[in-house]
Amino acid sequence: MSKKFISIILLIGAILMFLPYWFMLIVSFETIEEASSVPPRLFPLNPITNNYKEIFIKLDFARYFLNSLFVTLTLVFSQIFLCSLAGYAFARLYFPYKNAIFLIFLSVIMLPGIVLLIPRYIILKNLGLINTLTGVILLEIFSEFGIFLYRQHFLSLPIEMEEAAIVDGASIWKILWHIVMPLSKPITLSFGLLVFIYAWNLFLWPLIVITSPEKRTLPIAIALLQGQYFSNWGVIMAGGIIASLPPIILFLFTQKSFIEGIAFSGLK
Known part of the structure; x- marks a missing residue:
């Protein structure tokens, strides 16, 4: 098994493991309406920081x-x-x-x-x-x-x-x-x-x-x-x-x- 193939598999695994944290980060900058949207967005439309103040x-x-x-x-x-x-x-x-x-x-x-x-x-x-x-x-x-x-x-x-x-x-x-x-x-x-x-x-x-x-x-x-x-x-x-x-x-x-x-x- 080549090193390139192993690297690709590891990269895919790393992305899959990071995705939940990425969506959590994105939702933390979204409004209530945007956070409830289905399917979830990869990037916030109008990023806000009020959620961090409100916590x-x-x-x-x-x-x-x-x-x-x-x-x-x-x-x-x-x-x-x-x-x-x-x-x-x-x-x-x-x-x-x-x-x-x-x-x-x-x-x-x-x-x-x-x-x-x-x-x-x-x-x-x-x-x-x-x-x-x-x-x-x-x-x-x-x-x-x-x-x-x-x-x-x-x-x-x-x-x-x-x-x-x-x-x-x-x-x-x-x-x-x-x-x-x-x-x-x-x-x-x-x-x-x-x-x-x-x-x-x-x-x-x-x-x-x-x-x-x-x-x-x-x-x-x-x-x-x-x-x-x-x-x-x-x-x-x-x-x-x-x-x-x-x-x-x-x-x-x-x-x-x-x-x-x-x-x-x-x-x-």
């Missing part, structure tokens, strides 16, 4: 943005910390039933997330954490995928440096934070970016847990602009464009490290 009028945008930022950053740092610890334990330490416990962790990945919603809600209710951002965060701070990713990466690292550090009297903590983690920066950046995108777009779980308007995250606040009988799609799409900027900007600045981490881990 800040209809929503307490700064509050919802900060709520999402707080949840996202907390999940990024907590998942990196906890998953690296667990991944190192499964890769290097020896304890009873290690492989069996790891298989149990992996089996959770196969469960649809929606199956766990009711049990998780009951746990939060018993803890008194319903309608709190802490409740949203608490049951999301652990990632089975993150444990698997770190474990596989740590297994691929040469063990000689760790053994030399043990001979010199270094503790497990010093080995992990001063030797292993510095060697794992590409993986950490890649995983951190994936967690950021996941947490920033988190919708169903916060929608169930949060009931107070002032504690809503940005995706929920934007989604609730849609009415039963009427929706101003221009305003909703403007909110969606603004909400999508943080992960896009973050990816643009970290894409080189992200690709290196994916290639280094052998992740497909």
